[in-house]
Each structure stands twice: as structure tokens, then as C-alpha cells.
Amino acid sequence: MKKVITMAGSNSQKSINKKLLSYTSGLLENTKIISIDLNDYVLPIYGVDYEEENGIPTAVRRLNELMDEADGFMISLAEHNGSYTAVLKNTIDWLSRVNIKIWREKPLLLLATSPGGRGGKTVLESAKAYFPFLGAKVIADFSLPNFYDNFKEKKVVAGNFKKEVEKKSIEFYNQL
Numbered sequence: 077m078k079k080v081i082t083m084a085g086s087n088s089q090k091s092i093n094k095k096l097l098s099y100t101s102g103l104l105e106n107t108k109i110i111s112i113d114l115n116d117y118v119l120p121i122y123g124v125d126y127e128e129e130n131g132i133p134t135a136v137r138r139l140n141e142l143m144d145e146a147d148g149f150m151i152s153l154a155e156h157n158g159s160y161t162a163v164l165k166n167t168i169d170w171l172s173r174v175n176i177k178i179w180r181e182k183p184l185l186l187l188a189t190s191p192g193g194r195g196g197k198t199v200l201e202s203a204k205a206y207f208p209f210l211g212a213k214v215i216a217d218f219s220l221p222n223f224y225d226n227f228k229e230k231k232v233v234a235g236n237f238k239k240e241v242e243k244k245s246i247e248f249y250n251q252l
Contacts, residue, residue, distance in 0.1 A: 085164035086154035093152035122169035152187040177211030195221030
């Protein structure tokens with residue numbers, strides 16, 4: 077059975093990206109989903125001085141070991157001011173100190189959503205450009221705009237978006 081790690085790039089307990097991620101990962105059959113909640117890996121803000129004085133935090137080492145187990149990754153990106161959330165960027169910075177190829181050259185499905193009409197497209201484009209440097213094999217990406225109109229009762233309800241996310245999930249699954 078393939079193992080897919082899912083991670084929402086948010087520390088919000090009410091994250092709409094976590095909801096999209098839960099729905100999308102549920103589309104994968106015969107797959108063990110390992111869900112990472114960044115709230116379970118509270119980290120100091122990365123800095124060279126901190127690392128020199130204290131080393132790599134235990135939480136980073138645990139997370140890095142978990143990522144070794146994955147056959148692929150599914151990440152849903154929250155967008156803060158057109159970029160990654162601080163919690164995701166900090167996690168990436170710490171993980172890259174252990175292994176710069178944090179995504180292990182494995183398949184990755186990128187997702188994003190927002191309440192607005194762009195659906196997190198700015199952060200999605202940024203990740204598509206940056207994540208391959210960190211070892212991501214980006215298979216596909218999906219943006220869901222107007223979350224509260226297009227996602228109800230724990231699922232994507234807009235037909236065109238539903239078909240698109242299903243198609244991209246299959247594309248991702250076939251690359252695992």
C-alpha cells in the first residue's frame with residue numbers, strides 16, 4: 077500500500093486548506109494517508125545563531141524521519157499576503173537543514189484554496205517554482221476559488237472543480 081503524507085500549510089484550527097486536503101486525500105484509494113498537522117511540530121523561528129547554539133530541534137528530526145516514509149506528498153497551501161504562511165516557511169527552513177530535498181524527489185500534488193476568486197493562485201505559482209528545488213516532483217496543481225461557494229458538506233460541490241480535482245488526484249496517484 078502506498079503512503080502519502082498530507083500537510084496543510086496553515087496552523088489554523090479552522091483552516092479551509094485542511095478541509096480541501098482532507099477531501100482530496102479521501103479520493104485516493106488503497107493509500108495510507110499520513111496527515112501532518114503543523115501544530116504538532118511547534119518550532120522556534122529558524123536562525124543560524126539559534127541552530128549553532130541549540131542544534132536541530134527534535135521535532136524537526138521526527139518530522140524529517142516521517143517524511144522518509146512517504147511515497148508521495150499532497151500539500152494544500154494557505155496564502156498570507158500572496159505568499160506562504162510563516163509556519164510553513166519556517167518548517168521548510170528547518171527541514172532543509174536536515175535534508176535540502178525535503179520532498180525526496182517524490183510525486184507531489186499541490187492544492188490551494190481561499191475565500192476569494194483567485195483561490196490561492198499566487199502562492200501556488202510560487203510553490204510550483206520553488207518546491208522542485210526542494211526535491212518535489214510536482215505532478216499537478218489545483219486551485220479552488222471562492223471556497224465557501226464551491227465547498228459544502230465536506231466536499232467540492234461545483235461540477236467543473238470537482239471533475240478537475242478528481243482528474244488531478246488520479247494523475248497524482250498514478251505517479252506514486
